[in-house]
Amino acid sequence: MAVTTVGGVVSRPEPDPEVRPGRQSYPVAYKLRILAELDAADSKAAKGEIMRREGLYSSLISAWRDQRDKGALEAMKARRPGPKADAVKAENARLRAQVAALEDKLATAEELIDAQGEASALFQQMRRKSADPTS
Secondary structure (H helix, E strand, O other), rough: OOOOOEEOOOEEEOOOHOOOOOOOOHHHHHHHHHHHHHHHHHOHHHHHHHHHOOOOOHHHHHHHHHHHHHHHHHHHHOOOOOOOOOOOHHHHHEEEEEEEHHHHHHHHHHHHHHHHHHHHHHHHHHHHHHHOOOO
């Protein structure tokens, strides 16, 4: 970062916001391994050496311990990687299954209505024959 002076006033250029580093994320197995290693360390010097070697700060370690103590790390370990379930796709699948079930019920109802119509026509034909004095 270059320092420039204009009329005795020191000005430093603003850091470029486009060059901002992304947020670091650590796998659960790594967190648990480091915590176990730190818990097994016998002195503060050994703990400091581990943290320097890994480039970690004590505040991050404290947050990881809190997560571990609350059970959050174990819960995260159980999650399967991959895309999250899409609510729209799930709703579409549920609605398609519902439509298929309703179409089956409709087909059954139409068959029953046709059978009732045929039975009614047969009864009317039989009634006409029995009412007809010529037969």
